[in-house]
Amino acid sequence: MTEMPSTTSEAEQRFQWIYQSLRSRIILLDYEPGTRLSEEQLAKEFKVSRTPIRRVLNRLEVEGLLEIRHGAGNFVTELSMPELLEVFELRMELVRLMDVLAPKAATEGLIQRLHNLQTACLSIANDSNPKRRFAEVNVEVFLSFMDLVGNQALREVQEQLFYRTARMWPYWLDEKNVRHEAEFLHAEISEALRLLANNHYPSFGHLYRCHLAMACQRLATMQTTGV
Amino acid sequence: MTEMPSTTSEAEQRFQWIYQSLRSRIILLDYEPGTRLSEEQLAKEFKVSRTPIRRVLNRLEVEGLLEIRHGAGNFVTELSMPELLEVFELRMELVRLMDVLAPKAATEGLIQRLHNLQTACLSIANDSNPKRRFAEVNVEVFLSFMDLVGNQALREVQEQLFYRTARMWPYWLDEKNVRHEAEFLHAEISEALRLLANNHYPSFGHLYRCHLAMACQRLATMQTTGV
DNA sequence: GTGATCCATGTTGTATACATATAATATTTT
DNA sequence: AAAATATTATATGTATACAACATGGATCAC
DSSP, rough: OOOOOOOOHHHHHHHHHHHHHHHHHHHTTOOTTEEEEEHHHHHHHHHOOOOHHHHHHHHHHHHHSSEEEEEEEEEEEEHHHHHHHHHHHHHHHHHHHHHSSSSSOOOOHHHHHHHHHHHHHHHHHHHHHHHHHHHHHHHHHHHGGGGGGGGHHHHHHHHHHHHHHHHHHHHHHHHHHHHHHHHHHHHHHHHOOOOOOOOGGGHHHHHHHHHHHHHHHHHHHHOOOOO | OOOOOOOOHHHHHHHHHHHHHHHHHHHHHHHTOOOEOHHHHHHHHTSSHHHHHHHHHHHHTTTTTTTEEEETEEEEEOHHHHHHHHHHHHHHHHHHTTTTTTOOOOOHHHHHHHHHHHHHTTTTSSSSSSHHHHHHHHHHHHHHGGGGGHHHHHHHHHHHHHHHHHHHHHHHHHEEEEEEEEHHHHHHHHHHHHHTTTTGGGGHHHHEEEEEEEHHHHHHHOOOOOO
């Protein structure tokens, strides 16, 4: 096992940079649903031509975060509660598979990262933009949990579905609820850590499913706008 | 419920045409693994410039069917048994979810289509290219079964994973085994039809899983080249 | 005033010339 | 002769001008 070539071409690096930037802005609601993303403007910002920008936008469209309309513009998709609940249902079943399909034991690094994220949870309420900060931490917690997934295909599917639902939190949470959700997330990490410390990861998916189900219920309760 | 606008723009139609053509050629092994797909050549064939071709190729790369290397070419990916088994494992779990997540009853049209596919199975052995013909029928059977999936996200994921593994059949089957596999497929449709006719679809996913598992085992047995 | 129509403006889609990277071949050096 | 290097051909990536399309406002008919 020699070191990976890691010959990430310059083009690929540029793509990843722009892609992750835009995706992050969308799921953190820096770009709210309905926002038009001008290719020319983005090209100017990232100091490239429209061509590489368009490649990123096409990818975001495939992932359901963007709607490209010829002659009109590229619009951040709206959040549809029925559709998101559908995705959420699927995610709840998928996390259970983490127990079955090639589960991986927690590394020391993962444990440490989860502890750090736990302390991050405590300072969310004091952040200048708590909703956005909560969404950020939520993403990092999710990605940390994905370290436990040994089946590559399962991880890819889970990530794709996650990024499709991640906007729900900053979108439907109000200032009051953020504090509670931060506490829930803190508690969730606690329980996860307890399981992982005892190498009890075969039941991790079950725990995760419970948390997703509860989170889903809370969201359905606080949601105001239908459709 | 008025008729769908169906304003599929000309550009989108063109994209779909080229995309489905190329994907079909890859999974039916018209383009064997390792084949280089020249953008210029494809552009000439489809009578467009390289630009729309490149959009299709990028999509195929995301779906794992193509590897794009700057300055070298666009190459049809090789089949890796370990990776495909991983995807297969996931697919086996996902089909079970068909029973749980918004299962849909079979329509008269679906029943009819399955009957037609059954007769198609009988003529596979006499086809001029049995392996390719089997792969074609196999795709259509899969797509028919997907009619039973009510959860849109689940269907999208299943389709994506299917197209990633569909090449296994024409790749690893030899002339002798094609006849047997065609019979297996015929029998599989029979059992499915029996379940669907009695509206017993809640156990359809279980049946499907059994068939996938057996197919997987047969593949592992007949496979010759490792890695 | 109200309606439809037309057109001006701006957007994304396409074609194409050029930049950059790769790989095979030719050349040079030892 | 063999190995390292330079060169050249050819591939994909990028920039940019132009075409197709959608939208909103001006214009005109009624």
